[in-house]
Amino acid sequence: MKSRYDVLVIGGGPAGALAAQTAVEKGLSACIVEKRPAIGSPVRCAEGIGKEALTEFIDPDPTWISAEMTGATIVAPDGFVMQLSSKMAGGKVGYVLDRKIFDRELVWRAADAGADVAVKSRAAAPIMENGVVKGAKIDHAGKMTSVRAEVVIAADGVESKFAKWCGIDTTVPVREIMSGVQYVMTGIDIDPESTVFYLGNEVAPEGYLWVFPKGPKSANVGIGISGKKSGEGHRAKDYLDKYVKKTFPKGKTIEYIPGGVSVCRPLECTVADGLMLTGDAARVVDPLTGGGIYNAMFTGKLAAQTAADCIGKGDVSKKALMAYDKAWRASKMGKTIDRNYHIKEYLIKQPDEKLNEIIHSVSKIDMTEFTTLNLVKEIIRVNPKLVLELGALAASLR
Amino acid sequence: MLKVHRDICGYCGCCVSVCKEGALELIDAYLSVEENCTSCGVCAKVCPLGALEVVHEKQV
Known part of the structure; x- marks a missing residue:
């Protein structure tokens, strides 16, 4: 670990790995710091991912x-x-997936591409100057060192603290944490x-x-x-x-x-001066399914792309980094989160009798494309009155 | 004060995400509780295992 990088990535999960790999492929120097002694463990995941989603980033490999x-x-x-x-x-x-191996593969790829990796290395505090994030103090196996960076990408998961230390409220409402x-x-x-x-x-x-x-x-x-x-x-x-x-x-x-x-809405803003938030730390989990692997990889990669653009232009202000925030919200992922949030909010309010009624209405569905959207569309097709209950959302589902 | 039953805690970080004060931190396999904990009990409620408990200190 050096004392200065273009991009410092906090967390070695899928978001952090994609961020670091993308950063170095864009010609930047990057380092992943992972607080745990091993990448991929302990697993905190049901490990499911759609075929289309996975293959957007990596070819399926039987080893993971x-x-x-x-x-x-x-x-x-x-x-x-x-x-x-x-x-x-x-x-x-x-x-x-086998996340222990999968996560390791992703970090390996980032390392092979040129990123530095430090395990048992915990971001203990941000380095801030005039309200701008300039790096982090890293506790590496008991030894504290300062690592400066043009941009810090926080990919520190559901238990994220880094953004909070930088003044961003990342608290998940009690009703919107899935206790699992x-x-x-x-x-x-x-x-x-x-x-x-x-x-x-x-x-x-x-x-x-x-x-x-x-x-x-x-x-x-x-x-x-x-x-x-x-x-x-x-x-x-x-x-x-x-x-x-x-x-x-x-x-x-x-x-x-x-x-x-x-399973809350994503953070209101996922950037600050010198800081970008990705994956679970940005609360971009799909609120309906709880799936987060794809969204983590997507935001990690996109964050690094934007960081590269901004570093190249010599402007890593919040205003410049907002391009990332705008891009993921406008993406298919961002729109899916928004839509699935509304569907989730509808479903959790239904009594069991209503859920029975909805599920009884369709016993078998052959889907061309295997998505929750298509499932919901099919359910609405056979339950036209649901359109009224779903209100304004229904238009976007037809 | 907040008591962490370390034999039950699975150090998953679920509690950290709901703490408004930022008083909890998951340091690898150790949940640390900072002094700014207000004993609000939100963490104890959401813990999937029941590893956290707000205990009221006896008045001396």
Whole structure:
């Protein structure tokens, strides 16, 4: 680690890796600082990602793909099952990744491209001059050093502190944090090619419970519930244990993963003078699905591209860096977040009877393109009155 | 004051994200609680495992 870089990236997840790789490919010097001693661990993720989304950034590689999905299943509160499959014959619609290996691959690529990487290196404070971010104080295995940078890209995840230290309020509202737990289980009977989502206020209040296959008899079995609904005796772990005891009594848990996922709107502004926020730290998780891998890679790459432009022009002010904020909001990702936020807000207010009714209306969907948008469109097609309930949003869904 | 049951804590950082004061920080596998904690209990509520507890100190 040197004392000065063009771009200092805080966090070695998918957002940080793409940011660093992109920065060096643009001819900048860059360093990733990761507070943990290893990239990729511990995993805080259900590890699912759509095929189209993944391949936009990287060609699928069996070394970090646990399983390939051909469909998805939604289980209504009353147990009714809705099957989603791809119209494409034998179509792969998505993957369940092995994030430990995947994240490492992404950081490896950044390093091979020329980025420096420092693990067990925690950003302990920003370096600020006249309100402008100029780098960070890095605690590297107990030794404090100052690293100056033209631009700091904060990719420090759900537990992000860096932006807060710089004066940006990143607090997630209690009702919009998904309080989650996941077990990596083996020895369980599952459909190894389909993800399963369980909905309902008894199963997972204002969230969902998932089974994402990792192999023929293994899966990520997890749950996210609204922080508002969490409390002593009815926490995410309580709900998950209840499900696991009933459904997979003989399954073996080989990994125990708690975690939080934000399902709020993205931060009002994701840049400041000399600072850019990406991925979970920018709260750009999809509020409907809780998926964040693609959004992290997308914002990480875009942030570095903008940083390169701005550094090239000698202006890293908030005003200049706003090009990044505007670009991701105008992107397909930004629009999807906006739309899915409204759909999420609608769905969490529905009683189980209403969810049953909606899911019963479509038992099987063959989708040309496997997206939540197409799922919602299909549901609306058979439930025309939903158009009224969804209000202004409905127009954008037709 | 906020008590961290370290045997239960899975150091995931869910609590850090909801703390308005910025009083919590996840330092690798250690959750640190700063002095500006107001014992509001929001973190204890959202903890997926139940590792946080607001304990009221006995008056001496």
